[in-house]
Amino acid sequence: MSTINIKEPSVVIREKRLGTINAFTGTASEIVSRSAKGELKDCKRKFSQCLGCNQQQAFCQLAMIRDAVVINHAPIGCAGEFADFNFTYRVEQSRRQLPPALGRYYSTNIAEKDTVFGAAKKLEETIRLAYEREHPNAIFITTSCASGIIGEDIEAVADAATEELGIPVVTCNCEGFRSKIWTTGFDAAYHSVLRGIVQPSEEKSNKINIINFWGSHVFDDVIRRFGYEPRYVIPFSTVEELRHISDAVATIHICPSLSTYMGAGLSQLHGVPEVLVPPAYGVAGTDRWLRALGTILGKEDVAEEIIKEGHEKYVPEIDKLKERFKGKKAYVTAGAAHGQALITLLSELGMDVVGAAVFHHDPVYDSGDDKLDILGQAVKNYKDVPDYRVCNKQACELVNALNRIKPDLILARHGGMTLWGAKFGIPSLLIGDEQFGIGYRGALNYARRIDDTLDSIEFIKNYSKHASNPYTKWWFEQDPGYFQGDGSGRGCQTAGNGGF
Ligand code: SF4
Structure with missing residues (x-):
C-alpha cells in the first residue's frame, strides 16, 4: 500500500487516506474488529x-x-x-x-x-x-x-x-x-x-530517526548500546539535519498517530525501515520492541542483553507496586495511539481499564502493517475496554462518562482533561511527555506516579466537595454519546444511520 505522493502539493487527508474517524461509542474490541473489516464510518456530531x-x-x-x-x-x-x-x-x-x-x-x-x-x-x-x-x-x-x-x-x-x-x-x-x-x-x-527538504542519500549513516514531539531523550542510551546514534525529529532539528534523515538505518515511532506519514514516507521513498511494532510501553511491550529493533539492525544478541538487564533492574519494583493496583479501575484520555499505549501499560500494571476517550481513531496506518495495531494487541493480550469512545476532546462527553463509570484513577496526556476527574473526586494524573513512559524505566516511572496519585484520594475527595460543575442534571441523564449520530448513545453504529 502506498499512501505517499510527494508530487502532489497537498497531503491526502486522513479521512480519505486511512479512513480515520473522530466519533465512536462502543467497546475496544468492537472498534478493533470493525477497523479490521473496514467497516468503520464516521458520524457527525x-x-x-x-x-x-x-x-x-x-x-x-x-x-x-x-x-x-x-x-x-x-x-x-x-x-x-x-x-x-x-x-x-x-x-x-x-x-x-x-x-x-x-x-x-x-x-x-x-x-x-x-x-x-x-x-x-x-x-x-x-x-x-x-x-x-x-x-x-x-x-x-x-x-x-x-x-x-x-x-x-x-x-x-x-x-x-x-x-x-x-x-x-x-x-x-x-x-x-x-x-x-x-x-x-x-x-x-x-x-x-x-x-x-529531504534529499535522497547515497549511503546509510549510523543514525536512527525518532519521530517525536519535543519529549525527553530517553532513547539515547539504548540506541548507543546497539552502536547507533539517535536523531530526534522534527522539533529541534536543523534544516541540514532534516535534509539527511533519509540516510537513517531505521525509524522509531513514539506514537504512530503522530508519525505514520513520515515513517511511511521515509520507508516508501528512501527505503528506511520502520520499527513496526507498538511503541515500547510496558515490560512485555518493551521486550517486543527491542527484539523488533534488534532484528532490523541485525543485533538480536544486544537486544537480549538489554532485555535481561532491564528485567533485573526494574521488574522487581514494578511487580511490588502492581500488588497495590490490583482491582483498581482506570480511565484513559489521550490522543489515539498514545491513549492505546497507555491502556496497554495500565493493563500490564494490573489495573482494570474500564473506559477510554481517545481523540480520533486510525483504522490503519500508512505502512498498512497491522503489527502496529496497539489497541488490537491490548485487547488480545489483556482485557476488553468496555466503554471505549472516540471523542475529540468534547469535555461534556468525558464528564458524562466519568460520572457513570467513576474510576479510581484518570490518566491524561493533555491539560484541561484532568480537572474533570478532580471535580468528581477521582485522583487524576497528567503526563505530557510521551517519552516518560518508554521502556522498562518508563513502566516504573508510571507505576511510581500512579502510586503517588492514588495516595491523593483524601485531598481530591475534599477538593471535590468544594468544586462547582457547569453541567445540568438533564445532561447527566443523557447518554454520553447523545451528540453523536442519531443520539441513541451508540455513535454511528445504529442501523439506518449511515453507520456500520
Ligand atoms: S484557526 Fe480557524 S480559521 Fe484559521 S485555519 Fe484553523 S480553522 Fe481555519
Whole structure:
C-alpha cells in the first residue's frame, strides 16, 4: 500500500487516506474488529463544544526547526498558537541546553479586503521581509481557511521565492477546513518536509530517526548500546539535519498517530525501515520492541542483553507496586495511539481499564502493517475496554462518562482533561511527555506516579466537595454519546444511520 505522493502539493487527508474517524461509542474490541473489516464510518456530531485545527498540528512540528521560519498565510486570529509554541520552544531549548532563541513565526495578516483583491502580494512581501530579518535556511508557508477560500496559487509564490532567495520555500497545505481530523496537520507538515527538504542519500549513516514531539531523550542510551546514534525529529532539528534523515538505518515511532506519514514516507521513498511494532510501553511491550529493533539492525544478541538487564533492574519494583493496583479501575484520555499505549501499560500494571476517550481513531496506518495495531494487541493480550469512545476532546462527553463509570484513577496526556476527574473526586494524573513512559524505566516511572496519585484520594475527595460543575442534571441523564449520530448513545453504529 502506498499512501505517499510527494508530487502532489497537498497531503491526502486522513479521512480519505486511512479512513480515520473522530466519533465512536462502543467497546475496544468492537472498534478493533470493525477497523479490521473496514467497516468503520464516521458520524457527525449535532453539537461540538470545541474543535482543533490541523494548521496548529502542522505548526507544532515546523515551529521548532531551529533555523527555519514559518509564515502563517492567514488572518491574524489563526496565529493564536504562536505564543503557546514559542513558550514550549523556549522551555525545551533550556532543557536541552541550547542557546536561547525566539521562534521565528510570521503572519501575513490576511484582512477582509485581501479576500477580495488577493493576498499573494502580501505573502511575497512577508517572505522577503522574513528572509531579510532572519536569514533562515528554509521558509515554510502554512495555509489557512481564508487562503484556501481565496484559492490563489501559493505554490507558484513559493517556487518563485525559492528561486529568488536560494533557500527552500515550501508550502504546507493545512487549512483548518480541509480535514476535521486535526492530526492531518502532522501529515501536512511531514509532507512538506518530505517534498521540500529531504534529499535522497547515497549511503546509510549510523543514525536512527525518532519521530517525536519535543519529549525527553530517553532513547539515547539504548540506541548507543546497539552502536547507533539517535536523531530526534522534527522539533529541534536543523534544516541540514532534516535534509539527511533519509540516510537513517531505521525509524522509531513514539506514537504512530503522530508519525505514520513520515515513517511511511521515509520507508516508501528512501527505503528506511520502520520499527513496526507498538511503541515500547510496558515490560512485555518493551521486550517486543527491542527484539523488533534488534532484528532490523541485525543485533538480536544486544537486544537480549538489554532485555535481561532491564528485567533485573526494574521488574522487581514494578511487580511490588502492581500488588497495590490490583482491582483498581482506570480511565484513559489521550490522543489515539498514545491513549492505546497507555491502556496497554495500565493493563500490564494490573489495573482494570474500564473506559477510554481517545481523540480520533486510525483504522490503519500508512505502512498498512497491522503489527502496529496497539489497541488490537491490548485487547488480545489483556482485557476488553468496555466503554471505549472516540471523542475529540468534547469535555461534556468525558464528564458524562466519568460520572457513570467513576474510576479510581484518570490518566491524561493533555491539560484541561484532568480537572474533570478532580471535580468528581477521582485522583487524576497528567503526563505530557510521551517519552516518560518508554521502556522498562518508563513502566516504573508510571507505576511510581500512579502510586503517588492514588495516595491523593483524601485531598481530591475534599477538593471535590468544594468544586462547582457547569453541567445540568438533564445532561447527566443523557447518554454520553447523545451528540453523536442519531443520539441513541451508540455513535454511528445504529442501523439506518449511515453507520456500520
Ligand atoms: S485555519 Fe481555519 S480553522 Fe484553523 S484557526 Fe484559521 S480559521 Fe480557524
